[in-house]
Amino acid sequence: xxxxxxxxxxxxxxxxxxxxxxxxxxxxVLDDFSNGSPKNLRSVQAHRSLTVQKADVSDRKSIExxxxxxxxxxxLAALADIxxxxxxxxxxxxxxxxxxxxxMECARQxxxxxxxxxxxxxxxxxxxxxxxxxxxxxxxxYPYALTKFLGEQIVMHWGRVYKxxxxxxxxxxxxxxxxxxxxxxxxxxxxxxxxxxxGASLTIVxxxxxxxxxxxxxxxxxxxxxxxxxxxxxxxxxVGSGRTVSVNTIVQLLGGGKTVHIxxxxxxxxxxxxxxxxxxxxxxxxxxxxxxxxxxxLLKHLEDFKDLPVWTTDTIxxxxxxxxxxxGKEE
Ligand code: NAD
Numbered sequence: 001x002x003x004x005x006x007x008x009x010x011x012x013x014x015x016x017x018x019x020x021x022x023x024x025x026x027x028x029v030l031d032d033f034s035n036g037s038p039k040n041l042r043s044v045q046a047h048r049s050l051t052v053q054k055a056d057v058s059d060r061k062s063i064e065x066x067x068x069x070x071x072x073x074x075x076l077a078a079l080a081d082i083x084x085x086x087x088x089x090x091x092x093x094x095x096x097x098x099x100x101x102x103x104m105e106c107a108r109q110x111x112x113x114x115x116x117x118x119x120x121x122x123x124x125x126x127x128x129x130x131x132x133x134x135x136x137x138x139x140x141x142y143p144y145a146l147t148k149f150l151g152e153q154i155v156m157h158w159g160r161v162y163k164x165x166x167x168x169x170x171x172x173x174x175x176x177x178x179x180x181x182x183x184x185x186x187x188x189x190x191x192x193x194x195x196x197x198x199g200a201s202l203t204i205v206x207x208x209x210x211x212x213x214x215x216x217x218x219x220x221x222x223x224x225x226x227x228x229x230x231x232x233x234x235x236x237x238x239v240g241s242g243r244t245v246s247v248n249t250i251v252q253l254l255g256g257g258k259t260v261h262i263x264x265x266x267x268x269x270x271x272x273x274x275x276x277x278x279x280x281x282x283x284x285x286x287x288x289x290x291x292x293x294x295x296x297x298l299l300k301h302l303e304d305f306k307d308l309p310v311w312t313t314d315t316i317x318x319x320x321x322x323x324x325x326x327x328g329k330e331e
Pocket of ligand 1: 119148
């Protein structure tokens with residue numbers, strides 16, 4: 001089988017590529033390396049069934065030839081940070097919305113058998129209910145969330161109109177080795193781990209009682225492969241860990257140490273927690289890696305995080321200025 005992975009040099013994409021190669025697929029990666037890196041594919045770079053092509057998914061001409069003969073497209077390419085999406089919404093629309101349109105058009109023209117879209121739980125914004133089901137109201141709080149949701153709409157629309165086999169998986173807080181390693185302020189592990197390595201205080205947002213559904217990357221890969229091999233079509237499915245864990249618990253699992261509290265940010269929920277009953281019922285998939293084990297694995301891969309910025313109260317305040325400015329309540 002030939003698989004095409006957009007964003008395959010990124011965090012989740014590179015884990016997916018390794019797994020697809022292990023299972024004897026031919027794999028083509030399209031990535032513009034805006035955030036991903038060939039280093040993420042180091043373990044498989046010499047594999048004879050792997051082709052890595054530098055290309056921007058929003059540029060039809062440069063991606064079109066690579067769809068020929070592809071069985072499954074895993075569409076993961078996207079710009080994926082909150083603050084830059086507030087500062088540069090145009091780039092986010094180009095990559096995440098227009099890029100998704102181009103990927104769907106290329107997949108349609110090449111008669112690809114199936115497309116899987118990496119959607120985001122950020123579409124639920126601050127949900128009324130947790131665990132949050134796929135039926136919950138869509139409330140994107142910032143341009144990243146909006147562009148990922150619009151991408152999902154394109155994928156599902158192409159499924160309906162052009163009778164393509166498409167499915168969308170809404171990931172909740174994915175973590176694991178190689179977690180996105182560019183320098184932007186963002187996901188909690190890439191803030192805490194460099195702080196831990198360098199003996200700096202862990203910067204806890206608010207009082208740390210807020211909880212997140214942290215999903216280990218291998219569980220996400222397994223969910224994608226399970227859906228790709230199933231008969232499902234035109235489904236939107238949450239992918240989470242089955243639990244929600246407080247930031248204070250994460251601090252403890254990382255071994256505790258010095259901490260400092262920083263202001264809570266606007267537009268963020270107190271709890272993210274996926275209702276995963278739909279994917280369980282339809283595919284039998286179940287998350288396998290509990291947070292205690294996942295954090296243990298991360299602690300063995302600290303070198304992945306050692307070159308990242310060591311955030312402090314001051315640098316975070318500066319980096320999140322636009323977050324507070326635009327998403328904060330109006331006076
Ligand atoms: P990542 O930044 O590591 O990977 C995204 C990859 O896409 C990068 O390699 C980047 O270079 C590439 N890319 C960006 N714009 C591109 C373009 N225009 N053309 C070609 N390549 C482009 O992020 P990730 O965490 O691995 O996320 C992968 C996907 O999963 C994204 O679509 C993201 O929105 C989605 N997702 C991630 C999470 C999470 O917690 N990590 C949660 C929900 C959804």
